[in-house]
C-alpha cells in the first residue's frame with residue numbers, strides 16, 4: 001500500500017524577508033528536485049506572506065513541485081496552493097479539508113503521538129508529520145519524538161513525514177524507521193551548497209549499497 005506514497009525530500013523555506021533572495025535560494029533547490037516544498041515564514045506579516053507565497057507557487061508550478069502553505073489554510077485556498085500544513089494551534093483539519101477540497105495535500109503535526117495522527121487522518125489529513133527527531137537549530141524548543149513513532153504509525157494508510165534536525169548523516173535512520181518524506185529547513189537552506197545537500201538527502205532513499213549492507 002505504501003508503495004504508492006510520495007517519497008523523498010520535503011524542503012521547507014527558511015524565514016527570509018528578502019523575497020528576491022528567498023526565490024533565488026528556492027530556485028536552486030527546485031532545480032535539483034524535491035518532492036514537496038512548504039512555504040513557512042514565521043517572521044513575515046500577512047502582506048509579505050501572501051506575496052512570497054504567490055511567487056513561490058508560480059515557481060513551484062514551473063518545476064512541477066506541489067507547494068504547501070504552513071499555518072494558514074485560508075491563504076492556501078485564496079492563492080490556489082496545493083495544500084496546507086497545520087499544527088495544533090493552526091485550526092481545524094476538517095474545516096481545512098472542506099475548504100481546500102478532496103485533492104489538496106493537508107498535513108498535520110503530530111509531534112510524538114500516533115493517537116493525534118489517527119484523529120488527524122480521520123478528520124481529513126492526507127499525511128502526518130512526527131518530530132522533532134533530533135535537536136533543531138530552527139526550532140530549539142521543539143518537542144522530542146522517538147523513532148518508534150514512525151513504525152507505530154505505519155497502519156494509518158497515509159504518508160509519514162519526519163521533521164526536526166534532519167541531516168544527510170541521520171536521514172537514512174529515519175527512512176529505515178518508516179519515514180516516507182524528510183522535512184528539512186536548515187540542513188538544506190543553511191548548507192554551504194544547498195544543491196549538493198539536496199542530492200545527499202535524496203541518497204537516503206536509495207537502496208543501501210552492497211558494501212554497506214555487508215558491514
Ligand SMILES: Cc1ncc(COP(=O)(O)OP(=O)(O)O)c(N)n1
Nearest residue numbers: 070085086087088109129161163183
Ligand atoms: C512537515 C511539517 N511538520 C511539522 C511542522 C510544524 O508545525 P507546527 O507545530 O505548527 O509549528 P510551526 O512550523 O508552525 O512553527 C511543519 N511546519 N511542517
Ligand SMILES: Cc1nc(C(=O)O)sc1CCOP(=O)(O)O
Nearest residue numbers: 131132136138164165184185186
Ligand atoms: C518547523 C519544525 N517543526 C518541528 C516539529 O517537531 O514539529 S521541528 C521544526 C524545525 C525543522 O527545521 P530544521 O530542519 O532546521 O531542524
Ligand SMILES: [Mg+2]
Nearest residue numbers: 071086087090
Ligand atoms: Mg504551525
